[in-house]
Amino acid sequence: MSTLKIREIQPEDNQQVAEVVRTVLVEMGVPKVGTAYEDKALDDMFATYQHPRMNYFVVEEDGKVIGGAGIAPLIGLEEKICELQKMYFLPEARGKGLGAQMMDTCLKFGEAQGFEQCYIETLPYMESARKLYARSGFKSLEKPLGDTGHYNCTMWMIKDI
Template identity: 80%
Template sequence: METLKIREIQPEDNQQVAGVVRSVLVELGVPKVGTAYEDKALDDMYATYDKPRMSYFVVENKGKIIGGAGIAPLPGFEDEVCELQKMYFLPEARNRGVGAQMMNTCLEFGKANGFKKCYIETLPYMEGAKKLYKRTGFENLEEPLGDTGHYNCTVWMIKDL
């Protein structure tokens, strides 16, 4: 059985993480504007998340990054609401329980850092992600929260921590 390891991002992971996120977005046919694809943060995820109450976690398999997810304060609701961000997995990481493990890691980090709720934005056709979010206790919202800049993401969900 292979050993998958979830750990916090390191500076040397930046290039692999950006590659994972962009390749998954392209695979899923996600628009390159109004989504994570064009975020400047993608090229230096370590520095982006190396701040108080923020973290980006990666899934590593034999030295290769096969997925990741971040947690950060939601702009406009920083005190009480965190946002699950840039959670993407290569095909080889899917349907193996990695998403649920990553979700737990991120939600525990949010709770430990004093957040009361967790917010997510996604795209309507990201069925696997939406199923995972529902299983984890996220509920749909009628409109977005905060100012993420991801105007093409039209599914908004929230969960109490």
């Protein structure tokens, strides 16, 4: 029987996390520009999240990283709004309730850091992700918030935490 756990990212996870994110983005047909695919942060996610009010969590199964998600202050609205970032799961991680567990982990961290709302940017064809966000209480917005640089993400959602 496999063992699954959600834990904070460690330096040795960097390569696996970058591979998970890029693999899922390619699978979903996401543009490689104007999305997380080209973010420099992907290659050193551990260092990227070693700042106040930020954290990145991974899902590990038998020593292999199969998914992850992070929370960070939303650029431009840092005081009150955090952003759920780079939440991606390999196919073998899907359908097991891990998305909901990860969402809960991230939102609890955001709340503990004093954020009042959580923001997400996504794409229309990432239907499973959008369903998870809606089930978790996120509501659609008419336009983006903050300054993420992800101009190809055309759907925006927010939730009070």
